[in-house]
Each structure stands twice: as structure tokens, then as C-alpha cells.
Amino acid sequence: MTTISIERSTNTKKKPPQDQLGFGIHYTDHMFVMDYSTEKGWHEPRIIPYQPIVLDPAAKVFHYGQTIFEGLKAYKTADGRIQLFRPRDNFRRMNRSNDRMSVPEIDIDLAIDALEQLVAVDHDWIPDLEGTSLYIRPFVIATEPLLGVSPSEHYKFMIIMSPVGAYYPEGINPVKIHVESNYVRAVVGGVGEAKTAGNYAAALKSQQEAKEHGYTQVLWLDGKQHKYIEEVGSMNVFFKIGGTVYTPALNGSILAGITRNSVIQLLKHWGVPVEERVLSIDELYEAGRNGTLEEAFGTGTAAVISPIGEMNWNGEKLIIGEGKTGQLSKSVYDTLTGIQTGAVEDPFGWTQQVEVK
Template identity: 65%
Template structure:
């Protein structure tokens, strides 16, 4: 986005804010949103902060028919001293451009995108909840808007940012979840769009999630789409295993999303001198580690939950439990460290946090 000049139109009527304990993830939105438009040959223009409201698109808009859309997920945190913090926002914008390239969409100027985000947060700062575990969830996204029925990249796009106050992901502290290993459906394959953050990846995951829900499981563990034996992600999160003292996570292979929480966990473990390796991990290896008593912990990582401990797997009718179904020591330590850095209650030795209004 070039020639950034943000026009601000404030809402004439503010929305009522729900108490923190009534917030449901992704259902309450702030008073304003950011919008910018793109036309081939003109580039990004008409940058504006406007009241949150429905948008109008042609029924023939490319997004509806050919699925050209990408998005990001990030959070803003308000500490007790009133400082607003963002966690590695540069990585979100970098990944957005990676996704845009894969979907044949225009690149954004990452610095200008951050500038727009900061401006929007300033306008709606009062929406950031203060209670422990709470935050302001931020959703930047881009959609193809050209009114054209033809399988080709759109010539026009809209980039938007909307924001939603969210309560604590774990109301009573982090607790392990039950995971169903998926053996019929696949999430993505190398060469596809699995390493881009695009809507189709999530739409294709819904059927397997319905099955997991019916069986009483929180999420599915995805296996690779070729051999159906190598672990990729858990639900919409990256996944880690602690096996005989070493932490292992599936290596990025073109079908696994390069999670920002994932890379932060890896850096934290290295900082603590905890052995951590990225490589192929088969479900048979995990089953054998459980059988021999070497599967110490397992957990998912992502923006929403940060750390989601896994207490049980079911694979081909076989159950195997992790750490007696309890949250592991390392999982809890990682959760406390990362949320502490995000909130500003713990030291940030990596320079990950961007403070927006510190005096």
C-alpha cells in the first residue's frame, strides 16, 4: 500500500460493551474498521478508518466464485500500566504477503499495513479488555472484488482490518484436550495452499471437525495427504511432542502453516537450552513413544489459545493418554512465559513486543 494517507470517519454512536465474562470469541466487534482498495495499474489507495458496518459487493465478485482471499490473526494486549502491546506484528504482515503471493493477490506494504493497524487501535483502544487472559483479537484480510466470472486473478481487491475483544481462552486455567487422529480426510498437500492462510484450508477442515465433535473430541490431528502417516497440524494449530526429553515438531514441508506462535515456542525452547528439533513425525512414532512410556507431553500452538495441551489421542480405535491426561510441566511453563511476554509481565529477551503508547 503506497502513498498512505488515512482518512478517519468516527462512528456517531458507540456500541455497548459486554462484560468480559460474556465475550464469545469472534462475535463482538469494535466500533471501527480499516479499509483500503486496490485496482490493477493504480495500486493501493483510499485508505480509511470508518465505522464498522456491512460492505457491498457485486454478486459476481471473484471472492464468491474462485475463493481469492487471505487473512491473518493477531492480538493486542493492554497491561496494567496502560501500555498497549502487539506480539510480533511484523511476522503477521510478512506471512500475509507470502499468502498473497500464493493466491496471486497483490502485495501490501508491510510498514504501511502496521501503520494502519496502529491507527485503528488508537481509535478503538477503549475496546481492549484489561482482565487477565483477555485481549483484542485482530483480523486483517484481503478479498478479490472484481465483478468477473472467469478463472483468473482479480484486477481489484479490498484490504480490511476488523477487531474483536476476546475473553480468556481458558476460563479455569489451561487444560488438556482430546484429539481424534484423522485418517480419511486431509487438510492440505505440498504444492497446494496449506502454507498460506486462506479460507479454503479452513472450509475443507470442517467435515472432519464435525466427525470429531460427534465423537466427543475437541480437534482432529491431521496426517499428510500422500502416505497418511506423517503428522502435520492439530485442528488449526501447529503441534509439538515431548518425547524422551526432546521436543519435536513437524518440519515445514509446504503444506504446514508457518505459525508465529510455533516459531516463538522454538526460540523459547532454544533460549532455555531445551532440545528441540523440526523433522518428520509419524503417528506410528507417537504410538510407539506412548507404548514405551517416552511420550512426555503433547500440545498445540496458535494465536487464540497460545498453548493447548493434549491429554488423549484416538487413532484407529486405539486410545493413548499423554501425561495421565494432565497439563505437562513444559506446556505450562511455555504458556506462562509467552503470555507474560505478550502482556509485559515478563522480560522480552527477543524484542518481539511492539509497545504502542509507552511514555
């Protein structure tokens, strides 16, 4: 096993009140860094005090967007244990994104070791108030100072962490979603299934316009026909129609969410019919009009489960479940967060303990 050096901070930060965390505002005392060059491969893994990074203005990340990231969480249980939720799956997906963006593969065992050590070093930053957690952001940036359009020969792999509360101000209360009919986020064959920064930058204009009209997020339709449901800006989506739960099938332009996969497994475990298939916006609205659309919710690491109470497509509003949180949405949320925090038994082997020495 590669040795990870640790330089402890001598200037610890003041921790914010747990009921005022927000999301991604505060950062822990330390971070993980590892460098890559074509000559050495990935090398010099280290945990150091949280600090700015210095990059050449010509670094390729600034000019060609060669960067990917992940998101996962650490939780503190009622008896003081620390748990990660499906970290290996996050690093597997990270390598799939790396491959699509021509970034060298990262050793997953080393990444897990680095993550566990970093969480252990900053374990006292993990909040324990209900609905809080330690958000973990691994990412890779291209650092070679060269303006030629080609894959970088130098990279940094980093992990930073942030104590967080609810991602959406609504919390577990239903959000309002605008259905985007003009802009395109991703297409099959593009980079929609990679967790790369450009996907999110492409969504900002639509998201900004939606918020101006009172909507929390944007639901994207397919980039070719503007007909088939894909995903919300920060979530995969599920719809309960006539007793069956549907979610768009992964088609190459939709991110393969870890929480999405967890929900599918959980529903099957409960015996709830669930199908991954193509789902058109017309079909969804027709289900809303004839009363068979019972619930809708989004899934993602940041929000876990976010019920959807209203949608707006070309000016036609669709109220779902009287705008209230549905029973299934609440059950999924309670069970997933219960597994993550150790309050509910984990029959799937999703959680991983972090030992603090």
C-alpha cells in the same frame, strides 16, 4: 508515509462483560479498509465505523475463493500500556499467502501504521481481565465482478477487531484430539502453507465429526501417505519425547505459525532440546506405549498454548501425561502470555507498543 483518513463512529456499541467475551463474537466500533485496482494499486486507506460491506454477486471471492487472512492480538499491560505481539511477522506471512493466491503485495509499513492507528482509535475495547485480549483479523478479498477464472483485478484489504476470551472452552486445560485418517486438508505443492479460507473449509467436515465423538479438534496427517503428523486444524503441534521437544518440519503443506516460531525460539533460549523433523503417527503412538511421550501441546495465536491430554487414532486412545497439563506446556504458556501482556521481560524484541494520542 501514506495518510490514513479516520472517520469516527457516532454510534458506539455497548461493550460486553469481560468474563463473557467468548471468541470472535463481538466487534469494535471501527475497521480499516483499503482498496486495490490494477490502475491505481493499493489506495484510499481509511478507518471507518464498523459496518457491512457491499459486494457484487459476481465478486471473485464468492466463486474462486481468492482470499487470505491473518490473526494477531493486542494486549493491555498492568500499567495501562498497549502491546502488539510480532505484527510485522504476521504481515510478512500475509504477503507470502498473497503471493501464493495471486494477490498483490501489501506495503508492510503501511499495514503496521494502519493497525496501530486502528488499535489506538478503539483502545478502550482492549480487555484487561486475565486470559483476555483484543483479537485482530486482517484479510483480503477479491472483489472484481467477473466470472472468468483468473486473478482478480480488484481487492479489499480490511482489518476488523474483536475482544476475546479463551479460544477453547478448556482454556489451559488439556484438549482431546482426533487423528484424521480419511480426509485430506492439504498436500505439498498445494495451498496448505498459505493462510487461505479454503484450507479451513476443507477441515470443517472432519472437525464436525470429531466433535460429535467428544473431541475438540482434528490432527491432520500428510495428504499422500496418511502417515506423517502435520498440524491441528487451528494449531501447530509439539511433542516432548524422552526429554526432546519435536514439531513437524515445515514442508509446504503446514502453516508457518508465528506462535510456533516463538515457542521454538523460547525453548532454545531455555536450553531445551527442540527438533523440527518428520514425525510419524506410528512413532508417536509407540512413544506413548513405551512411556517416553511426556507432553503434547498445540500452538496458535488464538489459543496461544493448548495442552493435549488425549488422542484417538483409528479407535486407539492415547492418554498423554495422565491427561493433565504438563510442566513444560504450562511454563511456555505462562512465559508467552507474560511477554504478550508485559508481565514478563521480552528478551526477543517481539512486542511493539501502540501509542494512544
